[in-house]
Amino acid sequence: MKLKPRPHRPAILAICLVAGGVHAEPSPSQALHLRSLAATCANCHGTDGRAVDGGGNARLQGMDKQYIIDQMVAFREGKRPATVMHQLSKGYSPAQIEQIAAYFASQK
Numbered sequence: 001m002k003l004k005p006r007p008h009r010p011a012i013l014a015i016c017l018v019a020g021g022v023h024a025e026p027s028p029s030q031a032l033h034l035r036s037l038a039a040t041c042a043n044c045h046g047t048d049g050r051a052v053d054g055g056g057n058a059r060l061q062g063m064d065k066q067y068i069i070d071q072m073v074a075f076r077e078g079k080r081p082a083t084v085m086h087q088l089s090k091g092y093s094p095a096q097i098e099q100i101a102a103y104f105a106s107q108k
Contacts, residue, residue, distance in 0.1 A: 034099055035048075037096060041060065044057045045058060045060045046059070046061075049062075049107055061104060061107040061108075064105060065101045065104075068105065072085075075089040076089040076090055
């Protein structure tokens with residue numbers, strides 16, 4: 001049985017690759033999607049996670065992927081105090097949190 005190509009399969013593949021930790025080069029559209037998702041953090045954490053030193057917000061660039069995931073979950077569950085992160089973290093799915101964490105971890 002041969003499966004017909006479907007337009008959503010590349011997106012599913014990208015999510016699986018990023019979520020699974022496979023270090024494959026994303027397509028330009030996948031890379032744009034990941035960068036756009038991570039850009040939602042730029043107001044507080046700087047472009048590509050490069051927060052200004054001494055600004056009071058964490059520098060996400062190059063931070064450990066699992067650490068970012070753990071902190072987002074802690075914010076979501078109210079286990080870590082925050083001003084807005086407890087609200088913002090609830091707006092992301094677990095897959096999106098994993099993608100954001102992978103993106104920032106890859107920024108050197």
